[in-house]
Amino acid sequence: MRKIRLQLIVMMLLLCGAAGMMAGFAGTTERNGEELVPQTAEASDWKATAKGASEAGSTAESNLELLAALGQEHMDPSALLTVKIQGEMINSIYKDQAKTAAEELARAMGLSGITSNELQGNDVFQAEGDQAGVSVHLDWALTKQGHSYVRVMLVGEAAAQAREMMSLQQHVQERMEQAGIPNTWNASIQGYATKSGSVDGTMAQVEETVARKLPLRSVEDYADDTTISRSYEAPSLGTFVKSGDTPIHMQIAVHEDSVKKSSRITIGFPVITIEY
Template sequence: MIKAELIKKGIIAILVLGTVLVLAGWRYGTLQTNRYDSREAEMALRSLLTISDETPGTLDKLVVKWQGDWISNHEEPADMAAQIADQLNIPTVNKLVENGHTVYRSVRDSEDLRIRLNVMERQTGQWYVVVQLESNDAGRERLIQLHKLCAEQLKSMEIQAQWNTALQRSLHTKESKDQLLKLTEASLAGNISMQAKERYTDVTTVAISYEAPELPLMIQSGEHQVQMQMAVHEDKEQQDTRITLGFPLITIEY
């Protein structure tokens, strides 16, 4: 029981670290993306998906997150949130109060695609906008088009937004997590130059961060740059294995 709790805490620590690093990158400019150009944003995402297609297994989850700051300049945040919701064709935003801060939120769920919008008050006149797109393999092309739309829409509204992406595949295999990791690395290395920089392992999971200069998203981690993170997780209960890729870091649960 104690060992299981330690493993769980270790996995959570990796996820929290990834989220903190990404947020730090946005705030201090160390995360580099093709900001604002919708065509470049689309092509960058397509290139990452093409690379990830070399990973074995069935694509179960694809997530793209856009997020960044917006200064009101006497404009109403409710109007800004409503405009984003309208462009994304999602329900009217609801106004909430969470931890003493105003939040405008809208969620749309369908069989192949989930869209989530949050506009959160940081301080007076300053807001943080998050648009999360999530799909399975069937909704992949629709997600790409919405990703392109986000690039256009957020730029037009002067939201200083950047994006990251993560995807997850599952498969049944007799290979151990370490063997599967090496096989996947070999497949990916046929398309990109990559060098392992950070490693985390426990009984069921191995996760590695890579420097891969050819990839379009980057974050500074310590003394080196990271463009990709990969985790292989053995799910004993479901009797399958999940491979998760994050560009530049994994920000979804293994």
């Protein structure tokens, strides 16, 4: 049953992601009409040195560990962790070159069977597979101008597969760099609250736990009858997006599921890029 549930959720993520892939490419989000692109503190310096690459990988790993820990404390064991790694190839290439490059990247990640599709007039090469229980999906989109946008999505159960996902994320980022694709990442964890309570109460519990682990400051807030969403500045997390002049490192959302009669919690670093 868990495997079927995971497959259904992955399919929903892919359908939602495909519609917006060419306009923001899944790793970006829009807030108040501005495009937000994940950035890493001193990213240009990191890419220039082996030490920098090691620091970037270490930061990503520690952030995923924190996400998994928050899920374990507040969500049921079936909580899902989603990691998206995305980048743009620097050089313009032709369709056959893009397909070959996508096939090589897929093989390097243990995937096979590239399929070709068309999305909004652009060529898209896709591959998917399973690595130690983690669903891995590759999308390589080629625009009419020859620009390549690449996204790899990892989805797995946080309680059982967080460590494997950390290893896969590092491996994917290294392979993308070797292929000439500078990249950024974002991650989200989502699950139902283990304790019953109001949306306000659940949000307060999660915020209290996070505040014990790292300094943070709420910078944006949204609320309606069933949902609360807040964005935070938390410099120790490293990766951020810009909303105006304000860096955002983390987003937390709590939604009251009227069907399950329970609160669904979603936490994103630096923002949530899945439906909450």
